[in-house]
Amino acid sequence: MADHDQRFKVLLQEFFAEFFQLFLPDWFARFDFARIDWLDKEAFNDPPQGERRYLDLVARLPVRQALTLPGLPAATSWLTLVHVEIEADDTAAPLRRRMLPYYAYLRRQYELPVLPIALYLRVGLNGLGWDEYVETFWEQELLRFHYAYIGLPALDGMPYIQGSNWLGVALAALMRIPTGQRLALGQTAWRRLVQCPENDYRKYLLCECVDAYLPLDEGQRRVLETTMLQDPDTGVRTMATTLFEKLREEGREEGRRTGLLEGQRAVIQVLLEERFGPLSASVQAQIEGLPADRLAALGRALLRAQSLRDLGLED
16 A cells, blocks of 8 residues: 555554544444444645645544533534544654644534544654643643544554454554564464454455564565465465465555656646746645645646646645
8 A cells, every 4th residue: 555644544444443442442332433424535725835735534423422512512412523643754743733723624614523633653652642732822821732642652562462453463563562572473463363353355454554564674574474374274374375465466556556656746747837837845845745636636627727826736
């Protein structure tokens, strides 16, 4: 899969209930996960440059315990939004600044209670907890905004690998694992996942997560694959063969997609410069961050746009 955001978007959409069981267990029973409506491509203009940002994961689902609507004490809601933002940077500061405008946008757009969650892939903080964004005017505090966070690198991977939640087994690849035990624990995780009772598609998503994030060198990866393909259990060998081949094909396809995407990006940039003149570093950075579907939409919109602003590209 192409990137962190897309990988985790697919993974969490498939295992959203398990995600809550793992990290927000006290609230798990209060949601009706069987009736999730995924709000794809939620986007808004992020100040001050007006950069178009797409929210990673927004779920609309019923709750089993009514929520009080903010600002309306007498009104209740049996429907809510859960927003999960996935952060792969090695610092929490950029996302900390963005969580409040994301929250405000969703509240204004849908007029529903919103639960904001940050999922950090490279920042641990305290593992699990509530982070905050604070604004002051001199010594006067003006606002304090809280959101739940999961800092995977700070969590001990051992109990998750041995646990009964299959998503936890996969996510342990991003958690704290002693360097000398990574290969052995990777083998344990793979063996448990290929034997788990999930269907083949869900097994693939889980194993793909382990394959992508478990910090092994090339030699250790070869040992892991050889061990799985020579497992005494026929079922493990068969499933491992299928999964490793699918992962290799995914890697080849990803290489082809990356080449096509970079070519598409270069063509779009040339066309923009022909139409509007040299592009600033800010606009070039925005183009670099666009996924394939947004690049295609940009190419179509370019035919009728009168300015970069019309395309959502601004300095």
